[in-house]
Amino acid sequence: MTDTFAPTTRFAVPGRIAVSNRAAAVWQTATLTEIRRETPHASTFRFAVPGWTGHLAGQHLMLRLRAEDGYVAQRHYSIASHPDDAGHVELTLDHVEGGEVSGWFHTVAEPGDEVEVRGPLSGFFAWPGDRPALLLGAGSGVVPLMSMLRQHRARDLSVPLRLVVSARSPEELIYAREYGAETTAVFTRSAPHGVPVGRMAAAHVEPLLAEQPAGGWEAYVCGSNGFAEHASRLLVEAGQPVDRIRIERFG
């Protein structure tokens, strides 16, 4: 199509991943098979979804629960598992205070329970594993980034990947046992002995941007809006182009 309208304004977040609209339109039964405690406030829920068509690291799905009177609650959740885990997806959910869906997962759900999901959804935050990936996450914002890290490992990719993850304390750091040399953890309230306490800062981001792998970094930022604003500003100030920053905000 040569006559497609494109604004003269700079396109900040090019979506480059085609999404299967058919997969996104169909609700499927997901059977809970395993619950793993990650932190005092977060657990991972593993589901068997036999008809799952697969996803890309970074994508999310929509999940719904139904009460006996027909009331339905639905939420978007980032997918934590890597794309090669055929027929399965994993979600890592915070126990949100007063949250009707996360509350059910953390206090009622047990293996064998069935919920419904549709997806995978949205292509803009997906990472197909082709470009160097610079990942900044906070709290449960690390979930879609972990999908990318797991894919990087499962496929033994040579393209660079770096993760800077922020948590309140070591106890609140989701996936703490899984991180390797690619990851820097930042603690905002309490830290292990010898590790400074504080917000993610230019000192964490600048050395990574100084590396500049071939083709440059594709940056992915995920977390609360407050974190996303802060982290994306750090990236811009350190020289990362705005059209190479993809942001997923929780809300």
Added chain:
Amino acid sequence: MHVTRGFTGRPRVPDAGLPPGQYDAGDDWPVLSAEVTPDLAPADWTFRVDGLVEEPRTWDWTQAHELPASAYEGDIHCVTSWSKFGVRFGGVSLDAFFNVVRPHVSATHVVAYSHTGYTTNLPLEDVTGGRAWIAWEYDGRPLPAEHGGPARLLVPHLYFWKSAKWIAGLRLLDHDEPGFWEQNGYHARGNPWEEQRYSGD
């Protein structure tokens, strides 16, 4: 669809204003933009309407404020399932801009685009007849940058991804062209009352 064992959900508050699958976000107003919030001063903001119109035109901040003021008081609905009741926006009705540029009869759709490059598509009839605004005030104050300030498009009867933040212009077309989220699997129109979230809904 089957019942989820042991799920009761939050207390039911019957509300005719809540579209299917939505919940009341109360005082929260989540921010969900996919791009870096731009550092855009009112003095640098412009708004253009062109394409299939008699007289393409660009307004700056001062010129746009010379058009008749118009307010929206009501509800907004986000595709991620939250709705927000009783919000108040101030700005100018899009009709006031269209009265100046005079759309051709052949115009059927618009692409709205932001100063960040974000795009979204809308049928022309969804942004005319007092159903859409350029908004620069929220609750009587300047619209915050993270919510699209200095000025955003406001089309409150559709899911809120249609209400492009940091609005830069509208291009009128004689056909529909999918915007950013619409190319990423979202519904072409996005009517919350029909629950048109994703393509195929």
